[in-house]
Structures are given as C-alpha cells and as structure tokens.
Amino acid sequence: MAQLLDQYGKPVRTSDLTRQVSGPTMLGQRPAIITTPIGGLTPATLAALLNAADTGDSLAWLECAEELERRDLHYLGVLNTRKRTIAQLPITVTPASDDDAHKKHADFVSAWLDRGVLEKSLFDMMDAVGKGWSVHEIVWHAEAGNYYPEELAFRPPRFFEVSYQDGETIMLRDDPGCTAPPSAPGGILQEGYTALDPNAFVIHRHPSWSGLTLRAGLTRAVCWALLAKMFTMRDWGVFVQNYGLPARIGRYGPDASEEDRNVMFQALTDFGGALAAMMPKGMDFELVEPKSSGGHELHMLRAEFLNSEISKAVLGQTGTTDSKQGAHASGAIHREVQEDIERADASLLSATISQQIVARMVAFSFGPQDEYPKLRIGRPDEVPLDTLIKVVQFAGPQGLKFPAQPFYDRMGMEAPQEGDSVFGMVAQAQPVQPAHVLPAQDRPAQVMPPRDPNPTPASPQAADQxxxxxxxxxxxxxxxxxxxxxxxxxxxxxxxxxxxxxxxxxxxxxxxxxxxxxxxxxxxxxxxxxxxxxxxxxxxxxxxxxxxxxxxxxxxxxxxxxxxxx
The missing domain is CATH 1.10.287 (Helix Hairpins)
Structure with missing residues (x-):
C-alpha cells in the first residue's frame, strides 16, 4: 500500500484521519455543560479573567466571552450579521493553471463543495471574530484517491488553550497526565494539554488588530462596553420598577426588637418594591429630587451610546444598524465600509480553507503537487448592473458590441430557446434625418390696420433705407x-x-x-x-x-x- 503524504511531502497515518479526539468528555477537561462565571461580573472580576488569559489560563475568560455574546442582544445581532454575511457568499474554485491535471484537481474540490459540508461550517468558522480563533475537527472520508472531509465538527474554544510560551500555538485540553511539546525555544513540556494534528484540524485565526493569538478577539475590546451596559440596564430596571411609587419610610422605637424590625422591613418592601428605608425614631431622612431635567432618558441615551460604540467595533459603522433622521445621505458610505470588512473577512477565511483543507484533499488524493487550486469566498468583482445597463444604453448605439450571455447570467435568467414564448424587441437604428422644414401654408390675406401712405419715387428716403x-x-x-x-x-x-x-x-x-x-x-x-x-x-x-x-x-x-x- 502506498504511503499517504500531505501537501509538504510528510507521511501521514490514515488511522489518525479517521478518529475524533477533541470531542466533549463526561469526566475529563472538556465537559459539554458548564456553569458560567458571569453572574457576579464586576470590573475587578473581568480584569482578573483577562489577566489570567494573558498568562495562559483562558478557560474562565472563554466561558465568559461565550456568555457575553449570548446575553447582550445588540452584540449578538451585530456579530451574527458579520458572520452570516460571510456564510452566504458564493464560493468558487480556480485551477492552479490551464493544465489538465490542475483542472481535474479543481473539479475534485468543486464536487466536494457541492456536498455542502463547507457551506454549513462557515458560520462557525467565523466564531473566530469574537474569540480570535476557531477550531474544527475534520472527519475524513479515507479512500485511496478520494480523500475529502465528510464533516467539519465545530469545537468550542474552551476545549483548547493558547500556549503562553509563544502566544500562537493552540493545544487541546486533556487529562493531567498528558503533555504537549514546548511551543518556543527554551520552553518546557506543557502538562494537561495535547498537541493538535495539523491534518485533522482546521484552525482559523481572525485578528481584529495586530498582535498575538493569545490576546486576539473582538470580545476583548467590547467586554468593557458590555459590562457598562449591564450596569446601565440594571439601574434602568430599578428606576422603571419604582417609577411613580411613593418612597416608604418606617420608623421604630427604642424598645423594638430585632424581630419587630424585620417585620417592619418586610412590610415596607412588600408594599411596592425596594424603594423603602427603615430607621429609628428621631433620625432625619430626606429625599432630594435632582434639579436636572430629562433624567428619565439618561439610561436610554447611555445604552444607545454604548450600542453605537459596539457597532463601530464590530461593523465599522452604525448606519446599517441604527436608523436616524437624515442618515440616508451617509448610508452609501456606511455600506462601503461594511463591504470593505466583508472582503477582508472573506479573504482571511479563503486563505485558511485553501491551505488547510483544499491542499490536503488534493495531496491525499493525487499526491503532493507544486501548486494547488485556489478557493475563493466572496462576491465577484463586477460592475453594478445598473451601471452596466447605462453603458449598453449609451455606448451600444455608437457601435460598441456586447455578448448577450453575461447579461442573462447577471440577471439570473436563461437565453430563450427555439419555440419559447418571448417578449421584447430589438431597437432599430434611427437614420439621421435632414433638417425639417415645415411645408408652406396658404393663409388668407390679412386686413392690415390703417397706416401712413406708401412713399412715392419722389419721396425722400432715410439713410438706413x-x-x-x-x-x-x-x-x-x-x-x-x-x-x-x-x-x-x-x-x-x-x-x-x-x-x-x-x-x-x-x-x-x-x-x-x-x-x-x-x-x-x-x-x-x-x-x-x-x-x-x-x-x-x-x-x-x-x-x-x-x-x-x-x-x-x-x-x-x-x-x-x-x-x-x-
């Protein structure tokens, strides 16, 4: 049996491609169900989570980041908008050259795309936008001359850890007795982790700024705004709950027992929420109303401001999420910003898939190659349809010729076949007409008003006559x-x-x-x-x-x- 080689010519064991090693475990370090540490999240707690992640212990932070994405509805919306935009883009495969063998490789990859395995996984691969990276385990269809991923299994980022030694190597969390090799020169064995087989995993890194994978992920930048918004929403909820209710003050005498005070406080809170106070008789207590107007809108203004900052961080603009009066003029500019981010996201994802999936498929099936097909995710770089129609409308009569089939393809239509009922007609060229002269019209003689008699030959004439x-x-x-x-x-x-x-x-x-x-x-x-x-x-x-x-x-x-x- 021939030795299986990867795209770099290194030998690969088929058994390593057909078994899954990174799934959840009941008793190990990768449980499926976890308790999140976000319940009592404070600025000090959040800072501690980020500091621990920077030193190679990111488990609590990754759990917190996962919960932050689900809890804040605005962040969930804008982040999913960015993910789903990429997940719905067309995917094309380009041969490495016009050679027949290269075309065969491209057809092989295109046939795999038709199975829909990659299309279903694009959304989960874009989870790297929030966390900085995402991992999929490849379930290979292992058949001589026909290797392709049958499934791309998404694994939660909390199943993995980024090595603190180099800030880039991603390792699998495993039992305490397992060790991963050093990630940097002079490093030591890393206990409790296992190295990932590059032929069995797809690791997509999606940096939002320049830096190490250890500190990547948009959620790191957004988490402080999310925390401030949590406090704002909590205060707003308390304000709404007590809005319009009278403040309640209970006073107890010096002979009141602890039990009496508890009963009084229970009565105060039962009669309308937490806006109540209890104090000894003789103690002075005053509620001072703030002089500033518009206090009831303060919470909403702050929440909207934080939402706009989150939109800028994730989408680069706010025009596609918040509708404002007079914003139509800037809508086109905001859309261009969104398209720029879309192209950048698609380019990063295309490079990951081409290098880590397409190249391996071809190498496993046809042997190592000098060049491999290129997979591209994104809209084709083409002229907008309305602009193209204007060019045809004005340049066509001047003699510029256009093929018809591309126009049918752009509009999602097919060229009519013989016998089809059709509508429409070809505009006839208009000949150049000479200047139009109106025909002479016979009109009756006009009755002129009285005037001076016509001059006679003997009458003197003016110089201008x-x-x-x-x-x-x-x-x-x-x-x-x-x-x-x-x-x-x-x-x-x-x-x-x-x-x-x-x-x-x-x-x-x-x-x-x-x-x-x-x-x-x-x-x-x-x-x-x-x-x-x-x-x-x-x-x-x-x-x-x-x-x-x-x-x-x-x-x-x-x-x-x-x-x-x-």
Whole structure:
C-alpha cells in the first residue's frame, strides 16, 4: 500500500484521519455543560479573567466571552450579521493553471463543495471574530484517491488553550497526565494539554488588530462596553420598577426588637418594591429630587451610546444598524465600509480553507503537487448592473458590441430557446434625418390696420433705407403684379427655393455618409471620396433658379431708380 503524504511531502497515518479526539468528555477537561462565571461580573472580576488569559489560563475568560455574546442582544445581532454575511457568499474554485491535471484537481474540490459540508461550517468558522480563533475537527472520508472531509465538527474554544510560551500555538485540553511539546525555544513540556494534528484540524485565526493569538478577539475590546451596559440596564430596571411609587419610610422605637424590625422591613418592601428605608425614631431622612431635567432618558441615551460604540467595533459603522433622521445621505458610505470588512473577512477565511483543507484533499488524493487550486469566498468583482445597463444604453448605439450571455447570467435568467414564448424587441437604428422644414401654408390675406401712405419715387428716403435686401427686392418685383397678397407670395417663393436647395444638398451628403459608414480605414475612405461623382443635378437647378430670381430683383431695383430720377 502506498504511503499517504500531505501537501509538504510528510507521511501521514490514515488511522489518525479517521478518529475524533477533541470531542466533549463526561469526566475529563472538556465537559459539554458548564456553569458560567458571569453572574457576579464586576470590573475587578473581568480584569482578573483577562489577566489570567494573558498568562495562559483562558478557560474562565472563554466561558465568559461565550456568555457575553449570548446575553447582550445588540452584540449578538451585530456579530451574527458579520458572520452570516460571510456564510452566504458564493464560493468558487480556480485551477492552479490551464493544465489538465490542475483542472481535474479543481473539479475534485468543486464536487466536494457541492456536498455542502463547507457551506454549513462557515458560520462557525467565523466564531473566530469574537474569540480570535476557531477550531474544527475534520472527519475524513479515507479512500485511496478520494480523500475529502465528510464533516467539519465545530469545537468550542474552551476545549483548547493558547500556549503562553509563544502566544500562537493552540493545544487541546486533556487529562493531567498528558503533555504537549514546548511551543518556543527554551520552553518546557506543557502538562494537561495535547498537541493538535495539523491534518485533522482546521484552525482559523481572525485578528481584529495586530498582535498575538493569545490576546486576539473582538470580545476583548467590547467586554468593557458590555459590562457598562449591564450596569446601565440594571439601574434602568430599578428606576422603571419604582417609577411613580411613593418612597416608604418606617420608623421604630427604642424598645423594638430585632424581630419587630424585620417585620417592619418586610412590610415596607412588600408594599411596592425596594424603594423603602427603615430607621429609628428621631433620625432625619430626606429625599432630594435632582434639579436636572430629562433624567428619565439618561439610561436610554447611555445604552444607545454604548450600542453605537459596539457597532463601530464590530461593523465599522452604525448606519446599517441604527436608523436616524437624515442618515440616508451617509448610508452609501456606511455600506462601503461594511463591504470593505466583508472582503477582508472573506479573504482571511479563503486563505485558511485553501491551505488547510483544499491542499490536503488534493495531496491525499493525487499526491503532493507544486501548486494547488485556489478557493475563493466572496462576491465577484463586477460592475453594478445598473451601471452596466447605462453603458449598453449609451455606448451600444455608437457601435460598441456586447455578448448577450453575461447579461442573462447577471440577471439570473436563461437565453430563450427555439419555440419559447418571448417578449421584447430589438431597437432599430434611427437614420439621421435632414433638417425639417415645415411645408408652406396658404393663409388668407390679412386686413392690415390703417397706416401712413406708401412713399412715392419722389419721396425722400432715410439713410438706413438705402440698403435693400434680396427679400425686399423680390417684394418690389412681385408688387408690380400682386398688390393684395404680395408678402404671402414672397414667403412661398423663399420657402420653395430653400426646400429645393436643401433636398439637393441632402442627396450629396447622404452619398458621402454612406461611404463613411462602410469605410474600414481612413486611407480607403480618402480614395473613395476622391473618386465619387456626387448627384448634384437637383442642387444645381435650385441654385440656377435662385440666381435668376436674384437677377430679376436687381433689374426691378434699376427700374425703380430710373423712375425716381425721371
């Protein structure tokens, strides 16, 4: 039988891959049910737990951290938001190269992903965000040429300990007679612990700041805010319980026995909670009401402030957890911050799985390789769909071509097959139209208001009337024959000449435009334009008519000047 080797070429015993060693025990150091030390948590107690964890005894702190996550609803919510965001991201596998063997390795890993083993474990792997690290024991399917994890069993962090010798090595809590090797040069054997087989465990480290694994975990940073919030909620509860109730004061005489005082105090508390006092007769006692207003909102303001600080520590922002007036403008910025944290979390988790699961699967099944497939967790780096649609909308008519299948994939749709009922149509290209000229309209002659009589040839003319335009010359020519509606006829002639000239010019420009659209190169276009014979007959005829009318107008002006000179 061939020797099984890991990704580094080291021999591996198959028996070590098929048995579980880190599960809970009834009589050992890893009980399933524990009592948490959080009941009487005070600042001094919390500081003692953190100091003990820093020196290599983190059991009480890990139990406390586990309970803190469950007890504070806001911390539970934001922490689970970060975990579930990663647990729902798509997972892809990329071959090490285009080599057929590397593609086969990637297909092997992709087939294992389809079993859903990893997908179910991502949430528990992200437990490292709060604790600093998480451990899963691998239950291997051991078959020659077909090694893959059948199960990734989550183990609570309190089952393990980080070595104080190097601050990085994670060991399994075991019976007192067991020992783990030293974790640092010059170290000693570590009693009560067992070293972890790297081929049987997945250890995900998720630092929230630079430092040792021994002092990692967001709960370390958040625990003081959680403790302050506990005190705030306790005080708020006492305030609400006694709000509106009168204060009760009991006085006892000098001859009252201990039993009498106990009965009085019991009566005081039974009549409305703990807002009561008992004292000897003759003792003065006064309740002073605070002068500051808004005291009933103080607890809520402090709790909301602490919640916002916790949100900043876990999510990097508060916009996705707390809705505030006018916060819509900053919502996009907060979402970008959340996406940055999402990409960082996914990158750390992808590296852990690629190195500790994917590489071992391929090495056990196909032997050690120079390169291994890369597993990636995260959204693809692609342009937003609305931006992509705008690009197609505006760049498509300019000639930019796009394949259709990627758009179907982005929208989660399939391309229609032959015989399918479809809707939608391809937009037709709109031809470039020449300038639009409204057709001439026959309107009845207008009745003009009374005005001064028209000047005669002998009447003197102002200096600004000496320059007569072509339109005026035509009017003088036509006014010899048409007195009633001369202005309308002039307009008709002007519009007719403009239409004829424009139609003739459009024939030539359309011919040039067609050649430009068909041209492949500038050199070819230049050669084609040089040899073109443009259709100029209609434009030439329109210009001839315009010149003839202009000459007639000039002759009319000469006749008017001759008549004026006698």
């Amino acid at each position: 000496q320059e007569i335009t072509l339109h005026t010359r035509l009017g003088k020519l036509l006014s010899r024959h048409v007195r009633a509606d001369g202005t309308h006829i002039i307009n008709l002639m002007t519009q007719r000449l403009a239409r004829d000239a424009e139609a003739g010019l459009a024939q030539m420009t359309d011919a040039v435009r067609a050649e430009v659209e068909k041209a492949g190169t500038m050199a070819g276009l230049e050669k084609t334009l040089a040899g073109m014979d443009l259709p100029h007959d209609q434009f030439q005829q329109a210009m001839q008519v315009a010149l003839m009318v202009s000459e007639l107008a000039g002759e009319a002006m000469v006749l008017d000047e001759m008549a004026a000179n006698g």
